[in-house]
Amino acid sequence: MMPLRRWLRRLLTYPAVQGAGPFVLLVALWAVVVQLEIYPRTFFPGPQDVLRSFVNLVYKGVLPTYLQDSVTRLAVGAGAGICVGIPLGLLIGLHPASYRFFWPLIIFFQAIGDIAWLPILLIWFGFTLTTMTFVIVYTVIFPMIFNTALGVRTVPVEMIRAAQSLGASRWRVLVEVLLPGALPNVITGLRNGLGYGWRALIAAEIIVGTSGIGFMMFDARRSGSVVEMILGMILLGILWYVVDAWILRPAERATIERWGLVRQTP
Amino acid sequence: MTPRDPSGVVAAAPAASRPRAAARRLEAGLWFAAPLVLLVLVWAAVVRFYHVPLRVFPAPADVAGALLQQARSGALAGHSWHSLRRVLVGTTLAVASSIPLGIAISTNRHVAALFTPILRFFSVLAGIAWIPLATLWFGYGFGAITFIIFNAVFFIVLYNTILGVTSIPQVLRDAARSLGANRWQVLTEVLLPGALPNIVTGIRTGMGFAWRGLIAAEIIATNAGLGYMLFLARDFYRTEVIVLGMILIGAIWVLLDRLILAPIERRTIERWGLTRAVA
Numbered sequence: 241m242m243p244l245r246r247w248l249r250r251l252l253t254y255p256a257v258q259g260a261g262p263f264v265l266l267v268a269l270w271a272v273v274v275q276l277e278i279y280p281r282t283f284f285p286g287p288q289d290v291l292r293s294f295v296n297l298v299y300k301g302v303l304p305t306y307l308q309d310s311v312t313r314l315a316v317g318a319g320a321g322i323c324v325g326i327p328l329g330l331l332i333g334l335h336p337a338s339y340r341f342f343w344p345l346i347i348f349f350q351a352i353g354d355i356a357w358l359p360i361l362l363i364w365f366g367f368t369l370t371t372m373t374f375v376i377v378y379t380v381i382f383p384m385i386f387n388t389a390l391g392v393r394t395v396p397v398e399m400i401r402a403a404q405s406l407g408a409s410r411w412r413v414l415v416e417v418l419l420p421g422a423l424p425n426v427i428t429g430l431r432n433g434l435g436y437g438w439r440a441l442i443a444a445e446i447i448v449g450t451s452g453i454g455f456m457m458f459d460a461r462r463s464g465s466v467v468e469m470i471l472g473m474i475l476l477g478i479l480w481y482v483v484d485a486w487i488l489r490p491a492e493r494a495t496i497e498r499w500g501l502v503r504q505t506p
Numbered sequence: 507m508t509p510r511d512p513s514g515v516v517a518a519a520p521a522a523s524r525p526r527a528a529a530r531r532l533e534a535g536l537w538f539a540a541p542l543v544l545l546v547l548v549w550a551a552v553v554r555f556y557h558v559p560l561r562v563f564p565a566p567a568d569v570a571g572a573l574l575q576q577a578r579s580g581a582l583a584g585h586s587w588h589s590l591r592r593v594l595v596g597t598t599l600a601v602a603s604s605i606p607l608g609i610a611i612s613t614n615r616h617v618a619a620l621f622t623p624i625l626r627f628f629s630v631l632a633g634i635a636w637i638p639l640a641t642l643w644f645g646y647g648f649g650a651i652t653f654i655i656f657n658a659v660f661f662i663v664l665y666n667t668i669l670g671v672t673s674i675p676q677v678l679r680d681a682a683r684s685l686g687a688n689r690w691q692v693l694t695e696v697l698l699p700g701a702l703p704n705i706v707t708g709i710r711t712g713m714g715f716a717w718r719g720l721i722a723a724e725i726i727a728t729n730a731g732l733g734y735m736l737f738l739a740r741d742f743y744r745t746e747v748i749v750l751g752m753i754l755i756g757a758i759w760v761l762l763d764r765l766i767l768a769p770i771e772r773r774t775i776e777r778w779g780l781t782r783a784v785a
Contacts, residue, residue, distance in 0.1 A: 262621070283642070363748075443722040481627065
């Protein structure tokens with residue numbers, strides 16, 4: 241009895257077990273509820289049905305293609321957001337006149353939810369890839385600009401003066417004080433932007449409907465296949481988990497620790 | 507407050523300078539409005555000089571005309587009311603159920619640890635990803651959309667409540683207990699106020715997602731609401747109605763967020779700061 245308990249306790253210290261354990265329980269619970277047949281099976285399929293559908297769709301090659309489409313779109317959005325959003329955010333944050341001018345515009349355009357752009361984009365570009373790319377790039381860029389500008393503006397002015405009085409040139413102040421100081425906000429912006437962009441992508445795929453996980457789910461809605469809808473949702477969740485755990489969180493940890501250091505200095 | 511922004515000093519000044527503060531606020535408001543006004547002027551000029559057809563993009567005058575027409579026919583008030591009512595009902599249900607549940611879960615650390623990964627998973631799915639399933643379960647209409655709003659707010663607020671309660675320093679609870687507080691008093695005087703900043707941030711984020719989810723859901727699954735108005739207008743190439751809808755969606759969200767949610771968030775965080783200082 242004792243070794244088993246010790247073994248269990250050791251097992252629980254692994255992060256993978258801590259993360260996955262609750263999900264194993266959840267899936268077990270799900271399977272039990274389905275076995276009890278409280279809801280008709282067609283409306284509420286079990287884990288084994290979803291798994292079978294997963295294997296089937298992978299075998300047919302539909303799922304990898306759709307997954308690739310969705311991820312590529314998200315990556316394009318993120319890339320554009322970083323390449324355009326950060327420089328614009330820096331400009332707006334550093335230049336008081338452009339801050340005054342652009343700030344209200346940014347707040348306003350950020351508030352026009354990405355999805356609200358879909359109808360007019362459909363008139364301009366039709367049901368094409370351009371529409372989807374526009375929506376996702378739009379969605380990622382505004383939180384990036386917003387947070388980068390905010391980050392640059394909240395760097396304590398003493399730090400800038402300290403660097404200047406030590407003889408730093410404008411360029412070095414930018415690279416060594418303002419950018420690192422703004423980095424935590426930039427990461428927050430990326431997180432918000434991707435979070436919104438992710439949802440916008442799903443909505444765009446549902447409405448524009450050419451390919452992608454969102455399209456698969458809505459196509460399943462049309463044919464009444466709940467299994468594929470649930471499969472799509474699980475895939476979306478896992479995909480975000482991967483993006484979050486492997487990209488966003490490490491970046492966040494690195495920059496916020498750094499920021500902590502910077503904060504303590506004065 | 508940032509060192510560059512001396513408004514904290516202004517706010518603390520005696521009542522004698524109140525008119526000046528009002529004047530300053532008016533000035534800030536004008537500065538805020540000026541770029542938007544300029545944007546409208548540029549928009550009008552571009553449409554006029556380049557002869558942009560109405561099918562592609564409307565002039566500001568067209569949008570104003572659409573506003574008058576839609577307001578007079580009552581369609582505008584109807585659609586806005588449908589959208590707002592869904593958001594209110596969904597959010598109220600979600601907040602009312604998630605806060606007690608969150609506190610109940612987080613009173614036991616192991617239960618909280620069990621739930622957190624699952625809740626993170628579901629708060630990522632929140633909103634739009636549920637649209638296909640919700641329409642199948644509830645049919646097209648009020649039920650499905652309210653479910654999506656509920657869903658978007660519920661999991662995020664629940665996650666944040668648990669995060670808030672578990673991040674309250676144990677010292678504070680022990681202090682309250684040792685001063686003779688019973689469980690109920692610990693709940694109302696320590697746990698709830700302590701978790702409040704996280705809860706409010708959760709509500710604000712959740713409503714942000716809910717508002718976007720609402721527009722998407724209305725485009726897909728209903729016959730009333732601002733999202734539906736937009737998509738219906740698309741069928742008839744009525745760009746002026748589309749642009750009007752976009753402006754309204756943006757304006758309603760800015761008002762909701764800046765005038766209601768953001769001040770509440772700021773105030774609760776200030777309160778938390780006080781609690782922190784005491785600890």
